[in-house]
Amino acid sequence: MHLPRLFHALLCGLVMCLCITANAEVRVLTYGDSNTWGFKPSVEGDFLPRYSDAQRWSGVMQKKLGSGYVVSVVGVPGRSLNYDLPADLDSISKEDGNGLRRLALSLTEDAPVNLLIVMLGTNDLIHKPRPTPDEIASGLVQVKKLAEANTLAYSPSQKQRLLVVVPAPLRDTRRGPFGDDFDDQAISESRELAKAFMDEGERLGIPVFDAGSVVDAEGIDGVHLSEAGHRRLGEAIAKKVKDLVRL
DSSP: OOHHHHHHHHHHHHHHHHHHHHHOOEEEEEEESHHHHTBOOOSOSSSOOBOOTTTSHHHHHHHHHOTTEEEEEEEOTTOBSSOOOOTTSSSSOTTTTBHHHHHHHHHHHTOSOSEEEEEOOSGGGGSSSOOOHHHHHTTHHHHHHHHHHHHTTTOTTOSOOEEEEEOOOOOOOTTSTTTTTSOHHHHHHHTTHHHHHHHHHHHHTOOEEEGGGTOOOOSTTSSSOOHHHHHHHHHHHHHHHHHHHTO
16 A cells, blocks of 8 residues: 555555544433432332433433433432342332342443442441441442443543442431331431441542532422432532533
């Protein structure tokens, strides 16, 4: 091949690669419990009212991020971070309710994933004996390992591929159907999760965002987010995501 033609071919290839990179979508997987699933606060315990896709914080985040991002949602009511909960808690088996046990599967099903967002930890407070906030936060070690193993191939140059969101602290749960699950001690310890997660995140080099800085479980049941809370949280996390992807 003549040098001018070779140069032209190389130039065209370079331009094509740049165009593909510029147009590539950032795929974000949100992994959580009922507040990621979109549970509407309720005082009834026999059905699962749900916010629409656009109302959930993940949908708000998608709108804020724009067309360069694709946000997927894997939220399960009752899911914990790293503890098997009582089998009679709900219709989901205790293994399926343990976030760490199903995280690798979800990352594989939704691949490619460029950024994983995990918001879990509240339901771990249901486990008997109840783990401390520090013990719950210790699960972030395994979250980091699974996130790195399942996202590196898709975003090798991206510095951070995991964002941990500390769940919003609980409020008064006596008005809804969750008072037996979350007593006064659980409510108090839910407020301590932020420090435990922040400390563990700093130790592991994981970015951590405290949902409690913008919202709490202000819904009528004391556990779930209001629609306004979903909106505030989605907007705040969208900003954090853009900051991370730019690194």
